Amino acid sequence: MNTSSSPIDFLPILFMFLVALGFVITTMIASHWLGPKRKTKIKLDSFECGIESEGNARLPFAIKYFLVAILFVLFDIEVIFMYPWAVNFKELGLLGVIEVFSFIALLLVGFYYMLSKKALKWEE
Amino acid sequence: MAKEIIKRTKLEIAKSPEGLEGPGFFATKLEDVVGLARKNSLWPLPFATSCCGIEFMATMASHYDLGRFGSERLSFSPRQADMLMVMGTIAKKMGPILRQVYEQMAEPRWVLSVGACASSGGIFDTYSVLQGIDKIIPVDVYVPGCPPRPEQILEGVLKIQEMCQNESFRRRESEEYKNMLNSYGIE
Numbered sequence: 425m426n427t428s429s430s431p432i433d434f435l436p437i438l439f440m441f442l443v444a445l446g447f448v449i450t451t452m453i454a455s456h457w458l459g460p461k462r463k464t465k466i467k468l469d470s471f472e473c474g475i476e477s478e479g480n481a482r483l484p485f486a487i488k489y490f491l492v493a494i495l496f497v498l499f500d501i502e503v504i505f506m507y508p509w510a511v512n513f514k515e516l517g518l519l520g521v522i523e524v525f526s527f528i529a530l531l532l533v534g535f536y537y538m539l540s541k542k543a544l545k546w547e548e
Numbered sequence: 549m550a551k552e553i554i555k556r557t558k559l560e561i562a563k564s565p566e567g568l569e570g571p572g573f574f575a576t577k578l579e580d581v582v583g584l585a586r587k588n589s590l591w592p593l594p595f596a597t598s599c600c601g602i603e604f605m606a607t608m609a610s611h612y613d614l615g616r617f618g619s620e621r622l623s624f625s626p627r628q629a630d631m632l633m634v635m636g637t638i639a640k641k642m643g644p645i646l647r648q649v650y651e652q653m654a655e656p657r658w659v660l661s662v663g664a665c666a667s668s669g670g671i672f673d674t675y676s677v678l679q680g681i682d683k684i685i686p687v688d689v690y691v692p693g694c695p696p697r698p699e700q701i702l703e704g705v706l707k708i709q710e711m712c713q714n715e716s717f718r719r720r721e722s723e724e725y726k727n728m729l730n731s732y733g734i735e
Binding site (some may be wrong): 460472 | 578584625627643645646647648650651652655656687720721727
């Protein structure tokens with residue numbers, strides 16, 4: 425039995441790739457070409473649940489919203505990490521306690537920085 | 549093998565259109581193939597404003613399962629939708645919104661008006677309710693009922709599928725169609 429193979433034996437695979445690629449490209453072009461289109465101003469407008477859009481979406485807004493949201497996400501994640509720790513509390517033992525506390529300590533540094541920057545003070 | 553499975557599960561497969569058949573090839577009209585594809589892959593855009601919407605939920609759920617007819621993919625953006633299903637009372641304030649949604653749908657588009665309110669205003673013959681959505685957008689199929697049963701909604705969808713299959717390729721380009729849209733004030 426001849427077990428050796430030359431690169432030419434893999435030519436069908438190349439053909440298969442070409443056919444697969446060709447099929448995708450042809451269908452995309454054909455559907456664009458065949459499909460009916462109607463381009464009006466209203467149609468090309470941005471879709472906002474059927475309500476006419478007013479002004480530009482890129483408006484300046486108070487950074488406080490963004491700040492509070494991001495900080496929430498940050499400490500939210502911290503709490504999420506505590507759940508698997510709580511489930512595996514006994515198996516992880518003292519090492520787990522040290523690791524999680526160091527993680528919390530790192531985030532507490534951030535929390536201290538946040539307070540010192542007065543990120544949660546709305547009136548100022 | 550495939551035929552056996554179809555026989556055992558009573559699966560119904562879409563019939564292939566008429567054409568020239570031979571060993572290893574099949575030739576037919578493009579219009580028929582496109583019609584077949586459109587018919588069996590309608591993407592609905594639900595515009596449910598009241599109780600007919602509840603019936604629509606039943607239609608989509610497992611018991612009646614609109615997915616059996618190739619319409620399980622709901623589109624909540626008009627960009628990828630083929631069939632606008634208006635279900636429920638359309639107040640006059642909602643009118644322009646419905647119209648905007650219709651106008652932003654991709655071509656070709658069909659409209660199914662479900663229930664008495666969407667079709668004619670129903671019992672709400674008042675100053676605030678639009679007396680039928682065909683006052684602002686063209687409607688293809690009306691489903692009567694207050695509210696209609698899911699079977700009736702399915703029947704309406706099947707009627708739209710029939711229209712998709714038999715629609716001429718050039719209908720949307722024709723003067724007649726353009727005049728019809730213009731009569732609604734839609735470009």
